[in-house]
Amino acid sequence: MLENWCWAPEQLKALSRHYQTNEPIPSDLIEKQISVKHVNDALFNLRQLHFGIFDMTVHTPASHQAAKDLDISVLYNTLRSQISGLKGPEEQGVGMDWGNGQATFGHLIGGYDAGYYGYLSSQVYSTDMFHSVFKGKERDPVAGRRYRHMVLEKGGSQDE
Numbered sequence: 001m002l003e004n005w006c007w008a009p010e011q012l013k014a015l016s017r018h019y020q021t022n023e024p025i026p027s028d029l030i031e032k033q034i035s036v037k038h039v040n041d042a043l044f045n046l047r048q049l050h051f052g053i054f055d056m057t058v059h060t061p062a063s064h065q066a067a068k069d070l071d072i073s074v075l076y077n078t079l080r081s082q083i084s085g086l087k088g089p090e091e092q093g094v095g096m097d098w099g100n101g102q103a104t105f106g107h108l109i110g111g112y113d114a115g116y117y118g119y120l121s122s123q124v125y126s127t128d129m130f131h132s133v134f135k136g137k138e139r140d141p142v143a144g145r146r147y148r149h150m151v152l153e154k155g156g157s158q159d160e
Helices: 002-007 009-015 027-035 041-058 064-069 072-084 118-134 141-152
Strands: none
Touching: 002 009, 002 118, 009 027, 041 072, 041 118, 118 141
16 A cells, blocks of 8 residues: 555655755656556556466365366466467467466465465555545645554454
């Protein structure tokens, strides 16, 4: 959620200085940075979607035997092509596949078990919260205290 403040012009101005001269960042450069903020977001979100669907698929087979029979690399690579719309080397006549990308997906067994989709969904909630409460009034002390009291103070002490 706090990442949203880094894209507010006033915050960028306060956070950024030239590393040699200590001059503040020019306003036109801030505008340019903000204008390209969402470049490649679609590809990033498709990648996150691929990871989430792959995670759910390997954690919800119909049976133990179905889990044993999964060809994980084929599943990973097939989903990657279907979701991203990008062709792998084998589809371009190179004669090789995407490889074993799932082997680099540490979240798969690092405690997220069928929960990787949470990354993308949390971004939806945080963006909605920021835009509905703070957009245009990033330094509003009343809204800030309300967020602090209702969200941050509670931490993990109660269910969402």
